[in-house]
Amino acid sequence: MASESAGVGRRKVLSALGVGGVGLAVGAGGVLGAQAAQSAGRQSAAATDSVPFYGAHQAGITTAVPDRLHIAAFDVTATTREELISMLKEWTAAIAAMTAGQEVGGAGSATDGSYEAPPEDTGEALDLAASHLTVTVGFGRSLFVDSSGADRFGLKDHLPEALIAMPHFPKDALEPERSDGDIVVQACADDPQVAVHAIRNLARIAFGTARVRWSQLGFGRTSSTSTAQITPRNLFGFKDGTANPKSEDGAVMDQHVWVRGVSGASAWMNDGTYMVTRRIRMTIETWDRSSLAEQEKVIGRTKKTGAPLSGGEEFTEPKFDLAGRSGPLIDESSHVAMAHPSRNNGVQMLRRGFNYTDGSDNLGRLDAGLFFIAFVVDPRTHYVPMQNAMAKNDLLAEYLRHTGSGLFAIPGGVADGEYIGQRLFEAV
Numbered sequence: 001m002a003s004e005s006a007g008v009g010r011r012k013v014l015s016a017l018g019v020g021g022v023g024l025a026v027g028a029g030g031v032l033g034a035q036a037a038q039s040a041g042r043q044s045a046a047a048t049d050s051v052p053f054y055g056a057h058q059a060g061i062t063t064a065v066p067d068r069l070h071i072a073a074f075d076v077t078a079t080t081r082e083e084l085i086s087m088l089k090e091w092t093a094a095i096a097a098m099t100a101g102q103e104v105g106g107a108g109s110a111t112d113g114s115y116e117a118p119p120e121d122t123g124e125a126l127d128l129a130a131s132h133l134t135v136t137v138g139f140g141r142s143l144f145v146d147s148s149g150a151d152r153f154g155l156k157d158h159l160p161e162a163l164i165a166m167p168h169f170p171k172d173a174l175e176p177e178r179s180d181g182d183i184v185v186q187a188c189a190d191d192p193q194v195a196v197h198a199i200r201n202l203a204r205i206a207f208g209t210a211r212v213r214w215s216q217l218g219f220g221r222t223s224s225t226s227t228a229q230i231t232p233r234n235l236f237g238f239k240d241g242t243a244n245p246k247s248e249d250g251a252v253m254d255q256h257v258w259v260r261g262v263s264g265a266s267a268w269m270n271d272g273t274y275m276v277t278r279r280i281r282m283t284i285e286t287w288d289r290s291s292l293a294e295q296e297k298v299i300g301r302t303k304k305t306g307a308p309l310s311g312g313e314e315f316t317e318p319k320f321d322l323a324g325r326s327g328p329l330i331d332e333s334s335h336v337a338m339a340h341p342s343r344n345n346g347v348q349m350l351r352r353g354f355n356y357t358d359g360s361d362n363l364g365r366l367d368a369g370l371f372f373i374a375f376v377v378d379p380r381t382h383y384v385p386m387q388n389a390m391a392k393n394d395l396l397a398e399y400l401r402h403t404g405s406g407l408f409a410i411p412g413g414v415a416d417g418e419y420i421g422q423r424l425f426e427a428v
Helices: 002-019 021-048 081-099 192-206 250-256 264-269 284-288 292-299 335-339 384-393 395-399 422-426
Strands: 068-076 134-140 183-189 210-221 273-282 354-360 366-376 400-410
Touching: 068 192, 068 366, 081 134, 081 192, 081 422, 183 192, 183 273, 183 400, 192 210, 264 422, 284 366, 292 335, 292 395, 335 384, 366 400, 384 395, 395 400
Parallel strands: none
Antiparallel strands: 068 183, 068 210, 134 183, 134 400, 210 354, 273 366, 273 400, 354 366
């Protein structure tokens, strides 16, 4: 009925233009002009509200973190390299369009195609701007070799040494259906519908070649990747990511995030990085019954300002040797102390996590916490030792339950005319 009414309305306008003279023609022009202005406004928003897709590095790593996440891991069901490459080519074209605020498949693909075929774009992002959408794609170890070590797609010889099978850490309560995967896709945006639209369309394109293994929605970034962003709070109410390295510090990024100078079979990883994902459920109810003194002791910072308990302001460097009447002002097993570079051979990781809430469990407890994401130059040096130590000794570990885990190789950026992962597949 809506399309029929619209058609009648258009016929009335055309009829009026034929018999009503200049006055009605101007009126119709006003309506059409307003519609054109709205369309131009949306295009302008998309142009100014977009993050470049092409570049030396993939977007969504050092890019300023927006407030919404939809991340998904896929298992490849295809059996040939050709099918996989074809999907990655389609994904590349779709991502380039969506990050520019355009429809997948070209203008009108969501509404103006054949009535007898599914639309090329699902349409829920129509009339929405690009919303700083970034889409980051990476490859899991299982894409290279299966559980028995067999070469799946002729990629085994190009498996980076750093793309290890993630160890089982103390107190892990991992659920296989929330862990690992052949390919990961991280979509971040200002608008949750834009992020969901990105993953939905890539899953649609992947039908018959790959299927979603797990996915997670996130809200409220839990760290800052730029000096222009204020420090956010996590679901425990504390400022999170105060000590996170910032993208403006190129030397730190080169040392701790970007893969550089690799030759041989893994040279395709140059300008890339490694993504660690952990779904960390917080025991909200237990935390909420803890005293403020206990909470601040566990974290090692004040809840109000985020300043270290050794004094100063939020960005004051903690003084772990500063003692009070009953010992160090910052407990040596506090979260701040355990995560500090001075306790971890100077290594840093670029954290880019999000809060999540997935309703309540069958006991009425909130299933909520942190979807932890970090980018590191090598997980063997920049993540595994730290997580081992924190799982054993961090006071905060008592309030956390790790239910999902993943490690993915994030290749370098895509040049115009290339597809995601092309350097890997061309190296075969």
